[in-house]
Amino acid sequence: MEVLPLSSGKNRKKILLQLVMICSNLDRFGVTGAYLEGLKWIEMLEANHSFSQKEEWQVNEMKALLLNERGNQDEFLPIWYKLLKQYREADRPEDVGKCLLTIANHFVMLEDYENALPLYKEAYQLALEHKSIELQQVSGIMLIKYLCGAGYYSESLEYYKKLNQEIVFNLSVQNEVVKSYMELNKPDSARIYLAERSLSDKGDKIALNCMMAETYTLEKQEDSAFVYLDRAVKSYKEKTKYYQGKDREVVLPGYFLSTCYLFADLLWKKGKVQQANQYYTFVEPLMKEVVRTPIQMEFQIKALTNFSSFCRETKQYEKALDLLARRDSVLQTYLEFKAKNDKKNYAERLKIQELKHELNESEDVNRINTHVAAICIFLLVISVAATFKSISMYRKLKKQGAVNYRLQGMIKKCDEGDVPESHSASMDQYELLFWQALHKVRDEQYFLKSDLTIETLADVLNTNRSYLSVSINRFCDKGFSVWLNNFRIQHAEQLMRENPSIALKDLPEQCGYATTGTFVRNFKRCHNMSPSEFMNKLLIEQTLPKVEKTFQ
Template structure:
């Protein structure tokens, strides 16, 4: 923290002493502290647009000094951009270690802030640093990371940067097949700025041809890229890239004079515009070319300048620092991922344990339910079998009654004859009727003899068997006595002595028989409800009817009807 404060103070003093100040810009220490990160970022962007790189870098650095763990993800986006932009300034000034450090810092902030769509920019810049140090394999891996990450956001401008770098790094690695593949992918991109695409189409195509040992074609396209750059882009760094590759192409075909010419052009342009990496590369090429031509003095002069410049920018110790920073970053990232995976594994194990408990409870519940259902099914099956047996018995009883009825019809003439005799033998005295359903003792004073009883019984059976009078709601003992030309006392006596039941039980038996017939008669009564059939045989109360029906048959009317309809 102390080092940060000292660094910030030095930077502010530098800004105060060296940056241009006008009436509109207040760059005092107090005013800078009052600026919000957004205001600082806007000022940094303005300085950068005005080519005041040092001032822009200072403001980006002040923004980064305010970063802490309490920053929201939305605020983190500004800090990630500041780190990247400050890194780019370091990169173009030749401070590759500083640039790498800032890119890594930006990557950490972007990851923490979930600013994934910006991460391809940081991966591209990290790849550029490794490519500068000619570690093309790692550089390529960063470009490929950027390409894969950008697929979900489909930003064609970012894709163009990535694919262009991949074409070049594949050429440097002599992988022309992949270079061609990436070059073709560029042609399908829809870009807003077509100027750079036109340049890099020529440059990349020339590079591919040279790598594929088609030097003449390669030189042709590389020269076209130089002309296009001078006419439309006017960027010394871009032009130097083409010039240095033309020189290499001429060296490949042993045209040393042409190679020397283009290396000199690159050297002069890079020296004039302080393009340091191109200056170093051109000095190395000039030293080699002069040596091959036998001009040792010029070769040594170029080599001396090359070593001086190279040590200031590309010394091996700095490159090792970069690799160490990258290793530490990857290690930290891996450790964080391992910690996260361990935490997820613990959560998953706990969740699995809870799920196992739930599954065990569910399985136990299902087992109990299954056992209950099996028992219920067996009981239901037994009950169904019992109901079916009762239904069959009722059906057999009905058939027996039908047979009995047919036999009874044959003796109908005899019944009529007996009825006539009954009238002749009827006692003249007026017997006072008294309704009662007690046992046989009350009939001891009755004047009916056995023959009269038999005749009266036949008449009663005729009414009950051959007519449907009992189906009337108002059917009673008196009504039956009237139908058989007798009195209620004698009728009750005959029923009690013959069937050992009172009149109500006697009439219920006939009514239930008729209900069974109608329930079995699906052709005529299938559309009737149970209640309607009960009312049709003389029952007023449906609930009372159900109880009586079950008492006589053993099953409910609805169950009987269901079986009859099968």
């Protein structure tokens, strides 16, 4: 900073780049105000210096990282999307993967798994194609965690099985692997995984024993659960005793809460009141501890509710009231946090949708401007003899524009059943893929298949899930599930109109639904009434004219 006023030209640019890099590193280490200082140096760089392509990428990456600190996605997301496009065009797979992960992580922060997961999958596929071990590890871990978080347990385990042992025993995926096995009703597989972790000497033995005990508790196997929970408690007490004389406090780990209160519930239901009270009391400090995350609050609310019910039944009324008061306090904090967070996330998602739309429009404008500039230069250098050819090209472009205009009109009516008369030769890959999908789902009635998913449809069309999802979103402005269900509900409506006496219990299966509940929910979304109410409405509409005719 002292040398900067004395320097000029290339040396000044080099010093400013070093200052930006230093501020970026300081920001990563949590130094207050470092990001503001870094943005100031970037502003000076951009105002007074030109960059090579590599320098421009470097500066934009650091700028995006520093803007992340402000939390204003309107500023940093466009930079990441621009970098993603440029890295793809320059065939820089590692940098493409970095951008994909950064954007996906932002979507995860907004709990928008629908947009995050395709990006993680694309990064993982990119890592496989270019044998990038680091990118494969990071994207693989993210897929295991967030597929489980979004409820795709089987798919989460598929990625877990693909990864090498170093990732398999990664602490950050431990809970997700066990949860996926338990949700799929495979407790033995969960226990085998925990046993392997325990033998590998790479995990927290107390935590592993707690998780093992919980798998048995959920199956109501009291004796086996007690063995592992007792091991965990003894290990914790030994650790506490060891550090007692060393002026180091050992705090009761948070993972004891879920395991102990569930085990206490099991003992209580079996009439073992005294033992249940011991385990409830053991984790009572964790129930009353101030926590910050929604998951921890959920555990506290459940534990406090169950413990207060236990105290009420065992005539510990004062304690029961105290626990309920604490439960209500945590519940209020939890609801306020969720409401605020949901509102913020929803607003941020809307902003991202607008941002994507603006970026697409900007790309279209740039593309048009490029074409216009090329045509102008062409017109300046060609001779009079080429005029006829220029007019011919203009007419061709105009005609093509009319075709595209008609296609856009048809795309907007895709839900109303209009099919384009012919495919345009100028269709990009997304347009073509959309019409192929529409032909399969609507015209060949793939929507009647109850097991149809976006993955199976992508396989039929020889593409992948991400491209198909983007195509449908782009041309119908809705996700695959809503798009598919609209065809099914239209078919159901047609069946009811053709046969008002049709049995409603048979209707879901005839329309491609595996369960009646899913059918009813989607029908209400489309018509704001249940299928039975809609059927009654049809009967009334068809009966009234006959009645009026009779009276006349």
